Amino acid sequence: VEANMSASNTSNVSLGGYGELHYNNIEDNESIDFHRFVLFMGYEYSDDIRFFSELEVEHSLAGDGKPGEVELEQAYVEIDLNDSTSVKSGLFLVPVGILNETHEPPTFYGVERNPIEGKIIPSTWWEAGALINHKFADGVSFDFAINSGLEVPNDAGVYDFNIRSGRQKVAKANADSLAYTARLKYTAVPGLELAASVQHQTDLTQGVLNADANLYTAHAIYNTGGFGLRALYANWSIDSAEAEATGQDKQDGFFVEPSYRFTDKFGIFARYSEWDNQAGDSFDTTMEQTNVGFNYWPHEDVVFKFDLESRSGAQDGDGFNLGVGYQF
Amino acid sequence: VEANMSASNTSNVSLGGYGELHYNNIEDNESIDFHRFVLFMGYEYSDDIRFFSELEVEHSLAGDGKPGEVELEQAYVEIDLNDSTSVKSGLFLVPVGILNETHEPPTFYGVERNPIEGKIIPSTWWEAGALINHKFADGVSFDFAINSGLEVPNDAGVYDFNIRSGRQKVAKANADSLAYTARLKYTAVPGLELAASVQHQTDLTQGVLNADANLYTAHAIYNTGGFGLRALYANWSIDSAEAEATGQDKQDGFFVEPSYRFTDKFGIFARYSEWDNQAGDSFDTTMEQTNVGFNYWPHEDVVFKFDLESRSGAQDGDGFNLGVGYQF
Amino acid sequence: VEANMSASNTSNVSLGGYGELHYNNIEDNESIDFHRFVLFMGYEYSDDIRFFSELEVEHSLAGDGKPGEVELEQAYVEIDLNDSTSVKSGLFLVPVGILNETHEPPTFYGVERNPIEGKIIPSTWWEAGALINHKFADGVSFDFAINSGLEVPNDAGVYDFNIRSGRQKVAKANADSLAYTARLKYTAVPGLELAASVQHQTDLTQGVLNADANLYTAHAIYNTGGFGLRALYANWSIDSAEAEATGQDKQDGFFVEPSYRFTDKFGIFARYSEWDNQAGDSFDTTMEQTNVGFNYWPHEDVVFKFDLESRSGAQDGDGFNLGVGYQF
Numbered sequence: 004v005e006a007n008m009s010a011s012n013t014s015n016v017s018l019g020g021y022g023e024l025h026y027n028n029i030e031d032n033e034s035i036d037f038h039r040f041v042l043f044m045g046y047e048y049s050d051d052i053r054f055f056s057e058l059e060v061e062h063s064l065a066g067d068g069k070p071g072e073v074e075l076e077q078a079y080v081e082i083d084l085n086d087s088t089s090v091k092s093g094l095f096l097v098p099v100g101i102l103n104e105t106h107e108p109p110t111f112y113g114v115e116r117n118p119i120e121g122k123i124i125p126s127t128w129w130e131a132g133a134l135i136n137h138k139f140a141d142g143v144s145f146d147f148a149i150n151s152g153l154e155v156p157n158d159a160g161v162y163d164f165n166i167r168s169g170r171q172k173v174a175k176a177n178a179d180s181l182a183y184t185a186r187l188k189y190t191a192v193p194g195l196e197l198a199a200s201v202q203h204q205t206d207l208t209q210g211v212l213n214a215d216a217n218l219y220t221a222h223a224i225y226n227t228g229g230f231g232l233r234a235l236y237a238n239w240s241i242d243s244a245e246a247e248a249t250g251q252d253k254q255d256g257f258f259v260e261p262s263y264r265f266t267d268k269f270g271i272f273a274r275y276s277e278w279d280n281q282a283g284d285s286f287d288t289t290m291e292q293t294n295v296g297f298n299y300w301p302h303e304d305v306v307f308k309f310d311l312e313s314r315s316g317a318q319d320g321d322g323f324n325l326g327v328g329y330q331f
Numbered sequence: 332v333e334a335n336m337s338a339s340n341t342s343n344v345s346l347g348g349y350g351e352l353h354y355n356n357i358e359d360n361e362s363i364d365f366h367r368f369v370l371f372m373g374y375e376y377s378d379d380i381r382f383f384s385e386l387e388v389e390h391s392l393a394g395d396g397k398p399g400e401v402e403l404e405q406a407y408v409e410i411d412l413n414d415s416t417s418v419k420s421g422l423f424l425v426p427v428g429i430l431n432e433t434h435e436p437p438t439f440y441g442v443e444r445n446p447i448e449g450k451i452i453p454s455t456w457w458e459a460g461a462l463i464n465h466k467f468a469d470g471v472s473f474d475f476a477i478n479s480g481l482e483v484p485n486d487a488g489v490y491d492f493n494i495r496s497g498r499q500k501v502a503k504a505n506a507d508s509l510a511y512t513a514r515l516k517y518t519a520v521p522g523l524e525l526a527a528s529v530q531h532q533t534d535l536t537q538g539v540l541n542a543d544a545n546l547y548t549a550h551a552i553y554n555t556g557g558f559g560l561r562a563l564y565a566n567w568s569i570d571s572a573e574a575e576a577t578g579q580d581k582q583d584g585f586f587v588e589p590s591y592r593f594t595d596k597f598g599i600f601a602r603y604s605e606w607d608n609q610a611g612d613s614f615d616t617t618m619e620q621t622n623v624g625f626n627y628w629p630h631e632d633v634v635f636k637f638d639l640e641s642r643s644g645a646q647d648g649d650g651f652n653l654g655v656g657y658q659f
Numbered sequence: 660v661e662a663n664m665s666a667s668n669t670s671n672v673s674l675g676g677y678g679e680l681h682y683n684n685i686e687d688n689e690s691i692d693f694h695r696f697v698l699f700m701g702y703e704y705s706d707d708i709r710f711f712s713e714l715e716v717e718h719s720l721a722g723d724g725k726p727g728e729v730e731l732e733q734a735y736v737e738i739d740l741n742d743s744t745s746v747k748s749g750l751f752l753v754p755v756g757i758l759n760e761t762h763e764p765p766t767f768y769g770v771e772r773n774p775i776e777g778k779i780i781p782s783t784w785w786e787a788g789a790l791i792n793h794k795f796a797d798g799v800s801f802d803f804a805i806n807s808g809l810e811v812p813n814d815a816g817v818y819d820f821n822i823r824s825g826r827q828k829v830a831k832a833n834a835d836s837l838a839y840t841a842r843l844k845y846t847a848v849p850g851l852e853l854a855a856s857v858q859h860q861t862d863l864t865q866g867v868l869n870a871d872a873n874l875y876t877a878h879a880i881y882n883t884g885g886f887g888l889r890a891l892y893a894n895w896s897i898d899s900a901e902a903e904a905t906g907q908d909k910q911d912g913f914f915v916e917p918s919y920r921f922t923d924k925f926g927i928f929a930r931y932s933e934w935d936n937q938a939g940d941s942f943d944t945t946m947e948q949t950n951v952g953f954n955y956w957p958h959e960d961v962v963f964k965f966d967l968e969s970r971s972g973a974q975d976g977d978g979f980n981l982g983v984g985y986q987f
Contacts, residue, residue: 013341013669016659020700022712022734024749024787026834033834035787035807037750040712040731042700044348044370046659048630054657056350056368058388060714063750064830065394065401066721066728071830072394073401073721073729075368078350080633080657092635092655093352094365094391131352131363151363174392174399178354178361302704305736307748327748329710329736331672331702341669344987372676372698374987376958382985384678384696386716393722393729400722401729403696406678408961408985420963420983421680422693422719459680459691479691502720502727506682506689 019043021107021330025114029312029322037063041076051083059127074172076129087138094131094173098146098186099200100124101222101235108328109306112262112272113294115324119256122278122290123237124220125153125167130182142191152182154209157245164214164251165280166239169207180206196224207241214243229270231262250284271297277316291316296324305329347371349658351436353443357640357650365391369404379411387455402500404457415466422459422501426474426514427528428452429550429563436656437634440590440600441622443652447584450606450618451565452548453481453495458510470519480510482537485573492542492579493608494567497535508534524552535569542571557598559590578612599625605644619644624652633657675699677986679764681771685968685978693719697732707739715783730828732785743794750787750829754802754842755856756780757878757891764984765962768918768928769950771980775912778934778946779893780876781809781823786838798847808838810865813901820870820907821936822895825863836862852880863897870899885926887918906940927953933972947972952980961985 022040027033038061045055056078062071079093096104102116103126120126132150139145153169154177156162171177186200199221207214222235238255246252256278264270273295281288296310308326350368355361366389373383384406390399407421424432430444431454448454460478467473481497482505484490499505514528527549535542550563566583574580584606592598601623609616624638636654678696683689694717701711712734718727735749752760758772759782776782788806795801809825810833812818827833842856855877863870878891894911902908912934920926929951937944952966964982 013344013346016346016669018346018669018672018674018700020702020712022749024734024829026787028834034831035829035834036831037731037734037787037829040714040734044346046348046657048632048659052630052633054633054659056348058368060729060731061394062830063731064728064828066717067724067726068395069728069830070395071729072392072397073388073399075365075388075391078352078365078368080655082629093350131354131365172392173352173363173365174390174397175362175364178356178363301738302708304704305708305710327736329702331704331710341672341674344674346674372674374676374985376960376987380958380961382961382987384676386696386698389722396723398723400720400725401716401727403693403716403719406680406693406696408983410957421678459682459693500720501680501691501693502718502725503690503692506684506691 015047017043017045017047019331021328023108023114023326023328026325027114027322028324029314030320032322053081055079055081076127089136091134091136092132094129095134095148095150097128097130097150097184097202098134098148099128099184099202099218099220100126100237101224101233102126103128107330108308108326109298109300109304109330112260112270112298112308113274113296113310113324114308114326115294115312117235117258117260117274118276118290118292119235119237119258119278122167122280123239123254123256124218125170128170129173131173131176132181134184140191142189144188144190146184146186146188148184150182150184151176151178152180152204152209153207155207155214157208157211157214164207164241164243164246164249166254177209179210180204180208194226196222198222207243212243212245214241214246216241216243229264231260231264231270231272233260233262234258247283250281250286250288253282254278254280255282267303268300269297271295272310287317289316290314290318292318294324304331343375345371345373345375347659349435349656351442351654351656354653355443355650356652357642358648360650381409383407383409404455417464419462419464420460422457423462423476423478425456425458425478425512425530426462426476427456427512427530427546427548428454428565429552429561430454431456435658436636436654437626437628437632437658440588440598440626440636441602441624441638441652442636442654443622443640445563445586445588445602446604446618446620447563447565447586447606450495450608451567451582451584452546453498456498457501459501459504460509462512468519470517472516472518474512474514474516476512478510478512479504479506480508480532480537481535483535483542485536485539485542492535492569492571492574492577494582505537507538508532508536522554524550526550535571540571540573542569542574544569544571557592559588559592559598559600561588561590562586575611578609578614578616581610582606582608583610595631596628597625599623600638615645617644618642618646620646622652632659671703673699673701673703675987677763677984679770679982679984682981683771683978684980685970686976688978709737711735711737732783745792747790747792748788750785751790751804751806753784753786753806753840753858754790754804755784755840755858755874755876756782756893757880757889758782759784763986764964764982765954765956765960765986768916768926768954768964769930769952769966769980770964770982771968773891773914773916773930774932774946774948775891775893775914775934778823778936779895779910779912780874781826784826785829787829787832788837790840796847798845800844800846802840802842802844804840806838806840807832807834808836808860808865809863811863811870813864813867813870820863820897820899820902820905822910833865835866836860836864850882852878854878863899868899868901870897870902872897872899885920887916887920887926887928889916889918890914903939906937906942906944909938910934910936911938923959924956925953927951928966943973945972946970946974948974950980960987 130150134148155169188198202218220237236257258276260274262272314320458478462476483497516526530546548565564585586604588602590600642648786806790804811825844854858874876893892913914932916930918928970976
């Protein structure tokens with residue numbers, strides 16, 4: 004396409020974005036980082052066919068020798084087959100957990116995301132493939148996806164079987180061993196969301212070690228009046244002698260997060276997180292983290308955040324975090 | 332510019348994009364890649380002056396140690412001098428071949444682009460400079476450009492005189508030796524497009540080996556009823572003893588692609604491609620490739636693709652490709 | 660956010676951009692580069708709250724081993740506290756000099772920016788933090804910011820105390836030692852702008868050498884009829900024995916630029932620049948540069964530029980520059 008040919012005017016285009024600036028001060032280690040800057044772009048082809056995308060600049064600066072990167076996190080075509088069934092084809096967010104699909108800063112408490120959806124569920128986590136969504140009834144929906152799989156390091160190094168390092172991000176990804184993801188979601192009661200997902204990876208090492216694995220995760224979100232509660236559990240079970248040798252055949256964690264929103268503009272929260280990426284060993288490798296703090300929303304889509312952080316268990320450290328976030 | 336100063340509202344802005352996800356399975360080598368994600372942005376300054384740009388994220392992920400890159404592929408100001416003549420200044424697509432200027436996935440058959448417009452014509456190929464376009468009559472137009480040149484490797488390595496590796500992409504490009512490009516295009520008969528381009532490179536090595544070169548290419552596109560035919564020929568002729576020594580002084584290729592579109596939504600094609608990047612030697616270095624497959628368009632701007640691929644000649648391998656693409 | 664949830668339609672979104680292509684020929688060193696390609700995106704939350712951002716691709720191509728980079732140069736939320744006071748939070752341009760905040764190519768003469776706002780004021784220079792702006796009266800405004808600081812190299816290498824190399828660009832930036840910036844700006848007389856800024860860096864080395872520093876800068880812009888004048892002075896004073904040892908404890912420079920615009924479309928200019936990044940030593944390390952040339956604006960927001968360049972003092976070289984630029 005060139006200038007004279009008509010690129011779309013903007014009538015069927017949707018645009019949006021979000022971003023978050025973080026100041027972290029943990030054990031006198033002070034850093035400031037525009038962690039995420041995101042553009043959404045969508046297009047409505049017809050009532051039944053649409054495109055959606057999310058493009059992110061992480062850490063503000065991407066290039067040779069620079070700390071950040073540019074990431075395509077969503078880019079799919081969605082086709083409605085009928086009123087209750089639709090199919091996504093392309094690159095999409097894996098339907099697991101709370102934050103993986105909804106991670107705009109004004110939607111959650113805490114400067115940093117909860118550690119479970121990072122260390123156990125490797126959010127932000129996207130794969131390529133096809134996903135079918137079916138609504139059984141108002142507030143009951145089911146997703147099933149065939150998607151590209153993880154490829155965890157397996158070269159006898161320190162990152163072996165590190166789930167987070169296994170994300171190929173659909174960038175010239177090895178597609179030897181695919182994965183299957185299913186989710187059931189219940190939102191029929193106002194204020195309540197319950198969801199559970201299972202994912203089967205046919206081989207986490209993409210043909211090298213024949214390490215099939217299953218992820219089980221469930222979460223609850225409940226809001227009534229100003230009171231809110233979020234809780235999530237996630238568990239990896241990896242069928243591999245190599246993973247077993249280091250206790251990485253089990254990797255799990257959970258968090259609970261009660262909160263109270265006094266007004267539209269102000270709310271407080273506390274969050275306790277506990278996780279273990281070597282839960283299969285007999286050593287004490289459990290990490291613990293507690294955050295307490297507040298959100299201030301001058302507008303529903305703009306947020307200032309503060310929280311105190313205390314790390315314990317197999318890790319240590321105290322400090323605080325400050326953040327600014329927005330979405331549109 | 333800052334927030335208080337008025338950035339444009341969106342009334343004169345045009346937005347668009349395209350993308351393609353590829354799954355390749357050749358000789359049991361399976362990979363999945365969001366090969367291209369593109370944003371178009373244009374602005375209409377007046378009836379006679381406009382800006383147009385194309386920004387691409389290749390391979391989904393760009394940064395230090397990452398497989399992809401962010402590329403500016405078009406960014407030019409176009410000024411109409413009169414009803415039949417206009418001038419582009421800036422960074423533009425070189426006016427050669429079929430795909431170089433029109434490469435949105437719903438516009439062509441085959442998951443992957445034809446290999447000639449990759450190995451011989453190094454598409455996607457952009458340069459900086461000025462281009463004048465003149466319409467002699469309805470359906471007869473002429474382009475002439477003075478543009479930045481290629482800089483092929485010439486350090487006695489394996490990529491010496493590799494045309495594709497010579498693209499400087501207008502990124503701190505060596506401008507010692509410019510190039511001149513001319514194209515004549517005929518579209519006066521409905522369904523038919525004929526075009527031929529010549530490019531003269533004053534020195535492919537930008538002052539090192541004094542290797543001037545000429546590219547000659549011609550193509551035809553014909554559509555009538557459901558039947559379609561595309562054919563293209565391209566030939567490099569390089570005046571350099573160093574290139575002659577390895578047979579790279581001649582590099583050429585062609586493809587023919589008949590197709591049949593049964594309905595708006597479904598069409599089939601076959602494509603035979605043959606090329607040789609060392610056509611000047613006496614060895615059998617000719618590559619051959621045959622693809623047969625189909626396109627399915629649920630909407631005219633959204634496409635699902637499948638094709639079987641068979642490689643022969645100086646290369647070998649069989650397999651298939653699957654793709655999803657869109658434009659807006 | 661996903662497709663079904665509503666990303667913003669485009670009604671409250673503002674979009675814009677600018678870009679510049681440079682051809683440089685200094686001492687027969689010829690290069691062509693799409694130096695800057697920028698997208699602006701803003702959102703109006705309410706009359707009092709807005710978001711603004713500037714995303715740039717430098718040198719056309721960013722990725723592993725590529726010459727360019729992707730940079731987030733602005734991304735902040737601005738809240739009006741009352742009619743005369745507003746606060747920015749996030750990542751913003753430091754309020755110093757002329758070009759740092761207003762650098763769109765049609766707004767200035769010369770293909771390349773003046774060297775003072777590069778070598779002394781490290782434009783384009785952004786930091787993260789909070790900035791308060793107060794308008795005392797029509798045409799009299801004051802800015803005060805608490806922002807992230809520079810981190811100059813200090814490993815006894817050739818870039819030690821190089822101000823430009825000290826920009827952390829809010830990318831996982833060390834926030835041990837913050838900085839404070841104040842500016843007074845006077846624009847009450849039509850055609851005239853006077854401004855002066857002071858910045859205090861608590862430690863240019865972020866906790867290593869305890870090198871606090873002050874930047875002082877002032878500039879004047881005056882336009883009357885076709886006549887224009889720009890002048891700027893900037894001075895760093897660094898309190899560090901290590902900087903003193905190499906004369907880098909003083910770094911300063913200035914430029915003066917008279918110009919004359921004959922019509923809306925055509926103007927000429929001359930610019931004399933002088934700077935010294937080792938002004939504290941007793942050697943002749945002063946750089947001088949003279950540019951003379953013209954701008955041609957076919958539209959007020961599109962510009963073609965040409966200038967002759969002559970370097971002298973502690974550097975040497977002659978040549979010319981050609982450029983194309985636009986904004987919208």
